[in-house]
Every structure is written in structure tokens, then in C-alpha cells.
Amino acid sequence: MRTFFSVIARSSPGGIMGTKGWGRKGLTWGWPGLRIVGGVIAVGRVGGLVLAVALSIPGAAQVVINEVAWGGTEASPYGEWIELYNASDEPVDVSGWALVWEGVTIPLGEESGGTFVLRSHVIEPHGFFLLERGRDDTVVGRQADIIYRGALSDRGETLRLLNPWGEVVSTANLGCEGGWWAGEAGASMERVSPAAPDDRFSWRTGIPGGFLDAAGAVIRGSPGEPNACWLSSPRILMSLPPGPLTGVISWAWQAQDPDTPAEDLVVSLNVSYDQGVTLQPVVEGLPASGSFDWDTSGWPPGEVLLVARAEDPDGFWGVAVLAAELGG
Ligand SMILES: [Ca+2]
């Protein structure tokens, strides 16, 4: 059974837009007055505030770069691997597609360029596709769909998934200056949700999972499996009045978690004047849901990101983000 709920919110003034994902643990998302409708925008009204949640993953060919083990494995820094995920309800034939980054092209449907072993060119609905660099025992116990040549620099790369028309279907690490949004030597970079945008809030460092590397060490990551951060990270929605924010405003939020009781979640409300690079806390130590009367008069006016952040006791976290104008 699949259920839909918000994982990360990317917002427009006067509302929030969340994204849809799948869950294996039966979590359902609830917000009074909000109708969750797969594939469309659901709009509800909460205490007079307009709440909009974009739940759409465009139906066809929704394949994402879901995990990037740019730092290799414990066995070898060359033991890189990459995971794609088909978020749609249909199989996707990736013949003619390619995964590219600086100096590297990996065709997904033919043995050419960086691809020297091709075992599959169809990704099943809600299925995973694993690319291993160099050899199939980079990840032991999970057969690679593709074995490829090409290195990911520790100094950062932008990965792009291209369809047969050369259109960019998905990216990973776009906009990250001089490094990676997450991951480290021996640990992957996991997307927090297949539907999450590619930005600084959307990636987490992998944790030990169920697979071994070529030297028998546990891989920190989830090759060919749902991402650990997806299965464990809090989801949060928030709501603010529309228009420029002046005076005292009501900032409301609601967080849920796939595997942690709501009472164990801790929420903070934050402002960023630098596109999320740094967060300035407005208030911390909040419960999983509620509202806060925020006096904006003490904050410099300007374009900001408002970030509601929920964290569980294991350190998994999720955010809702709203681009807004502080009126001063
Ligand atoms: Ca994974």
C-alpha cells in the first residue's frame, strides 16, 4: 500500500507547496481541511489561511537520481555507485537516456561511452536502478544494472539525467559550490524524498544498511533500496498569511514522522537571508504542531526564506521552506 504525504515543502507566498512521495510504513498525512489528492494540487483552508500542497509527480517517466555514493566505499574510494528511482506507476524504458556529468557520459540503454556492462534498460514502477563503477562487487549482494567507467570528484559534480530528447529529467548536487550537499568518504548522499527538489535541504548522508562492499564492510547507504532518510525523516507542513509579512503574524506548522511518535519531534522556526546557507532561529524547542505569533518588527526587511525544521531523536530532519518578503 502506498500513501502520499508531504516530505519537503517548497513554497510560494501565501501558501506552501509540498511534494509527494511513497511510504512503506502506512503513514498518512493529515492537516485539517486539506484534501490530499494524488497528482493534483490540493488546496485547503486552515484557520483562515490558504494552504496549498502540490502533490504532483508528472505521471510519465518520472525517474530521479536518488542516491550518489560519490565517496566510494570503505573498501575503496573508487567504489562509487549511483541509484536511480522510478517514482511513477509505470515501467520506464531508459533506452536512449544518459546520465552525465563533467567529462562523463553513461548511456543507460546501450553499451557505449562510459557503459561497459548493461543488464537492464527498464526500471519497474517504484523500482530502483543501480549503476556500479568498475565492477559488480562494488556493492555485494545486489547485481548492478549497469557497470560504468567514470569518476565522481570529491570536489563536487553536478549529475544530470537526460531523456532521449536531451531534456534534463533530474539533477543531483546542482548549485553546490565546491563539494557535495551530503555524503562523505565511504558514505552515500541520499535524496530525502524522490520528489524533493535538488537543493541544500534535500540530501542526507547515508547510514549503515544491509549491503557489504568488496572488502566485507557494511556500506553506508542503501543501494537499490529505499533511502534510510526517506524511511526515517520527519515531514513538516507550515502555513503563513499571504503577502508581505509585517507586524505580528501567525506561523503555523505540523510535523509527522514515519517511525517516531510526534511527541518526540522538536521543531524550530528559522529565517534565512542567504538562500538557506545560514538559518537564524526565530524560536526553537517547539512541539510537532502548533502556531507561533511572530513579531517580525525586530527583523530586517527583505527577501527571505522561512524554514520550519523538524528533527527526531535520531537526528533525522525535514523542512518546509517558504520564500517570503519581510516588510519590516
Ligand atoms: Ca537508496
Ligand SMILES: [Ca+2]
Ligand atoms: Ca524518524
